[in-house]
Amino acid sequence: MPSVHREDPELARLQALLAEAPRCAIITHHNPDGDAMGSSLGLARVLRRMGHAVQVVLPNTPPPFLRWMPDAGACLAADSAPEACRAALAGADLLFCLDMNRPDRAGALEQPLRAARRLVLIDHHQDPAIDAVIAFSDPSACATSQMVVDLLEAMGEAHRIDADAATCLYTGIMTDSGSFRFPSTTAHTMRVAAMLMERGAEPERVHAAVMDDHSEQRMRLMGHMLAERMTVRHDLGCVVLVLRKEDLQRFGFKSGDTEGFVNLGLSMRGIRLSAFFLERPDRIKISLRSKGALPVDRLLAEHFEGGGHVNAAGGQCTGPIDACVQRFMDLLPAHLRDHPA
Secondary structure: OOOOOOOOHHHHHHHHHHHOOOEEEEEOOOOOOHHHHHHHHHHHHHHHHOOOEEEEEEOOOOOHHHOOOOOHHHOEEOOOOHHHHHHHHHOOOEEEEEOOOOHHHHHHHHHHHHOOOOEEEEEOOOOOOOOOOEEEEOOOOOOHHHHHHHHHHHHOOHHHOOHHHHHHHHHHHHHHOOOOOOOOOOHHHHHHHHHHHHOOOOHHHHHHHHHOOOOHHHHHHHHHHHHHOEEEEOOOOEEEEEEOHHHHHHOOOOOOOOOOHHHHHHHOOOOOEEEEEEEOOOOEEEEEEEOOOOOOHHHHHHHOOOEEOOOEEEEEEOOOHHHHHHHHHHHHHHHHHHOOO
């Protein structure tokens, strides 16, 4: 079922705002993934074809495997052009906030985001906490990119989706649906993907660009993690993957090198939960993935400053990484008892 319908009262309000907003900006979350980039770049391209001046603003530079996307080179990133990013946000008549549910996920751009005069939220995460004048929120949608397509359809603007916009939006749907294998993938998802293919998206090209562009150091880092930093708890149906600072230094870690590592644990027979702990200079990043009816978002929200989706969530903690992992393992048995297979 589409996330946005023609009868949605917010739709008319958005169209009225767009009618008086020649300058638009789009912002997404820190460490942008395929859906963040895909939804932002796809919407930006359509808005430009509608006659708007549009600037996509990123909290930081996306990883190399996403920089091939159409118009990615025109984005501003706060880690390389902070003043230009702030100016673009401040000068926008209308700001679209895509694929994030909390202001702090904008990283260095949190304060400019909070100061935005007119903000439109389009997001599929749970518990939206962004002060928007118009909000399109649907946690059941597999990707924000799918919601963007639904929104454009409802507005009567889907005909403006050209091959480049279709490529971006398809990328977002493909990545956030786990190549169309996650439970959030619906018949509607497949219909949207088919429409984007008809508009020019090429699945083989997109998949190869995202999934088959690994560096040598990423492959070696992955092998090291699986051989030396993986703990399997068959009694809990859980895999724990850990990468320490010295591991990252040894293998020349670059942003994006660990993308998708958390999913590896779920490919093991009998495993329903995969946990990945990444030691960064200022905090420990935690990623959880689960199968079936095992929720992971609440566990991170209640104990590790995180959240996300039922089967895919992220969090963080400070302090020694061993203590962080142990705290998680201490909490896990009770969580599993509350959610039996």
